[in-house]
Amino acid sequence: MPMPWTYRQATQEWQAFLADxxxxxxxxxxxxxxxxVEGVLRAFRARLTPAEAIAFAQxxxxxxxAIFVADWDITLPPKAPGSRADWTAEAQALRRHHNIxxxxxxxxxxxxxxxxxxxxxxxxxxAALPPFAAEFWSVPGADPANLGPRIV
Numbered sequence: 001m002p003m004p005w006t007y008r009q010a011t012q013e014w015q016a017f018l019a020d021x022x023x024x025x026x027x028x029x030x031x032x033x034x035x036x037v038e039g040v041l042r043a044f045r046a047r048l049t050p051a052e053a054i055a056f057a058q059x060x061x062x063x064x065x066a067i068f069v070a071d072w073d074i075t076l077p078p079k080a081p082g083s084r085a086d087w088t089a090e091a092q093a094l095r096r097h098h099n100i101x102x103x104x105x106x107x108x109x110x111x112x113x114x115x116x117x118x119x120x121x122x123x124x125x126x127a128a129l130p131p132f133a134a135e136f137w138s139v140p141g142a143d144p145a146n147l148g149p150r151i152v
Contacts, residue, residue: 006062014063016150017116024108027100036101039091040109041068044136046090047081050074052129059121064113081132110137114147 006013022033045053045068053072057065084106092101102108114122114137126133139147 010062013061020115021112024111025102032100035099036105039094043087043090046079056125059125111139114139
């Protein structure tokens with residue numbers, strides 16, 4: 001079997017995702033974008049069982065997959081689904097003194113994710129998760145022509 005694309009092109013996929021997230025968030029540095037994205041990923045992961053989280057991680061590009069599972073205490077029970085306001089507050093709370101994640105960080109990260117993952121793969125993964133997952137990663141109003149992986 002040839003090396004999976006996401007490992008061969010991990011840097012390019014990550015840089016494209018981070019640029020899309022930074023643009024969508026209107027942040028000036030990739031450092032602040034990274035913290036916002038990490039906070040969003042942690043807020044989502046905190047609401048899943050380990051099995052659900054690993055199933056979701058399978059569709060993520062390599063670097064995002066690594067960030068998604070990094071520093072995870074799998075002994076903690078999943079949080080209640082919550083709302084976009086809850087998810088945003090949790091994302092903004094990560095490294096609070098160095099975090100300038102905007103109020104739309106969840107939506108911006110979702111948009112960047114939709115530009116990094118094949119739609120059918122993401123839809124399949126979300127369909128297997130609790131109902132809140134589809135809302136978490138929704139991109140209402142986004143032009144479908146602008147979604148889908150930039151690097152194929």
